Amino acid sequence: MFFIAVLATLKPKITPKKITKKILSKKTIKKVTPKKITKKTSAKKVPKKITKKTSAKKTTKSKRTKVICISHKEDCDGISSAALIRQAFGGDAILVDYPGQMEALNQVVLDEKLKSLFICDLGLSKKTQDEFIDIMKTLRKNKVSVTYIDHHDIDPNVVKALEKIKVKVIHDINECTTVQVYDTYKSKLNDHASFVATCAAITDYMEDRPIGSKLLQIYDRQFALISATVMTYNIVGHQKEPDYLQYLVEELAESKFPHDIPNTFEFAQIQVEKLSQMIAKVKKGMKTMKNLGYMEILDAGASGAVNFVMGLSGKDVGVAYKERVDHGIYAVSVRGSKNCKVHLGKIVNLLATSLGGSGGGHDKACGAVVPKPKIKKFITELNKKIK
Numbered sequence: 382m383f384f385i386a387v388l389a390t391l392k393p394k395i396t397p398k399k400i401t402k403k404i405l406s407k408k409t410i411k412k413v414t415p416k417k418i419t420k421k422t423s424a425k426k427v428p429k430k431i432t433k434k435t436s437a438k439k440t441t442k443s444k445r446t447k448v449i450c451i452s453h454k455e456d457c458d459g460i461s462s463a464a465l466i467r468q469a470f471g472g473d474a475i476l477v478d479y480p481g482q483m484e485a486l487n488q489v490v491l492d493e494k495l496k497s498l499f500i501c502d503l504g505l506s507k508k509t510q511d512e513f514i515d516i517m518k519t520l521r522k523n524k525v526s527v528t529y530i531d532h533h534d535i536d537p538n539v540v541k542a543l544e545k546i547k548v549k550v551i552h553d554i555n556e557c558t559t560v561q562v563y564d565t566y567k568s569k570l571n572d573h574a575s576f577v578a579t580c581a582a583i584t585d586y587m588e589d590r591p592i593g594s595k596l597l598q599i600y601d602r603q604f605a606l607i608s609a610t611v612m613t614y615n616i617v618g619h620q621k622e623p624d625y626l627q628y629l630v631e632e633l634a635e636s637k638f639p640h641d642i643p644n645t646f647e648f649a650q651i652q653v654e655k656l657s658q659m660i661a662k663v664k665k666g667m668k669t670m671k672n673l674g675y676m677e678i679l680d681a682g683a684s685g686a687v688n689f690v691m692g693l694s695g696k697d698v699g700v701a702y703k704e705r706v707d708h709g710i711y712a713v714s715v716r717g718s719k720n721c722k723v724h725l726g727k728i729v730n731l732l733a734t735s736l737g738g739s740g741g742g743h744d745k746a747c748g749a750v751v752p753k754p755k756i757k758k759f760i761t762e763l764n765k766k767i768k
């Protein structure tokens with residue numbers, strides 16, 4: 382009881398205060414970056430530019446100086462990819478979830494200072510891929526260098542279309558995104574970057590892959606596991622605090638171990654406590670169909686509950702979904718057990734698209750965005766398709 386009380390008092394202390402102190406006490410570079418993003422993207426100086434353009438034509442090109450990495454904010458792989466891109470190329474990260482992905486792309490495409498764009502750990506679906514290609518075309522027309530790095534299932538025609546317009550595509554479904562970033566740019570990265578990549582591989586269940594397993598061998602397995610897990614809990618528990626996620630990117634880019642980032646282990650303990658409560662809630666609220674277990678989640682992320690839904694239902698597929706009130710949709714997480722023989726990512730991509738949403742991912746772990754009124758249909762149809 383006492384311990385819980387201590388943790389409870391820790392919680393409010395952790396995020397805002399510490400970060401502010403940290404950032405302020407750090408080098409000025411840090412202080413400047415978050416501010417810059419907001420200013421630049423929110424208030425553009427279109428009139429100024431045009432005037433300059435007409436007076437001196439050829440300055441337009443050299444004006445583009447910005448490096449931006451758009452990456453997945455919901456897990457260790459996305460955050461770590463952004464960190465390694467930052468270490469290798471500098472620049473700023475824009476951290477997004479799947480519903481926010483296209484919005485961010487539509488924003489950066491308008492940025493007249495953008496020189497180089499990296500897009501990391503953000504898979505495409507039938508719903509989003511055409512718009513994605515269109516945005517890439519505009520970027521390439523503006524001579525922005527674009528690199529797309531990912532490991533989710535992708536339509537081969539999309540890869541062809543992207544390569545045709547000279548978007549650099551780094552795509553391997555067998556290694557997590559951060560490992561691919563590490564492997565591609567290791568000459569620009571320090572030794573510690575291999576540890577960041579190792580943790581990302583662990584959280585994406587990909588530490589057994591050819592490169593991932595070699596990286597894990599460098600480090601003590603238990604040390605890597607606890608670091609990866611603590612990182613994950615801090616990322617998942619701070620989804621509504623974009624400043625904290627940015628701070629994690631910066632700390633990882635500066636080669637901090639998770640345990641060297643203040644309060645990460647204490648915060649992880651709070652998350653573990655919440656998860657143990659989730660087990661109890663899932664046991665109560667979970668429902669089953671012939672081939673799957675499912676549950677609506679009200680007070681936590683769907684992705685944190687979905688493994689419990691699968692495991693405790695005794696089925697080979699688990700579905701957890703949470704309403705995004707502001708978007709009028711459900712964010713859906715789907716997991717398959719080792720016995721699940723179908724490719725859930727492909728099935729969910731087609732099914733969610735047919736219902737006016739989007740989705741996709743891996744064979745045994747994927748997600749979807751489903752319009753609110755279609756969620757029951759999504760579950761019953763999924764149940765039919767996975768027998």
Ligand SMILES: [Mn+2]
Binds near residue numbers: 458459558585
């Ligand atoms: Mn990933």
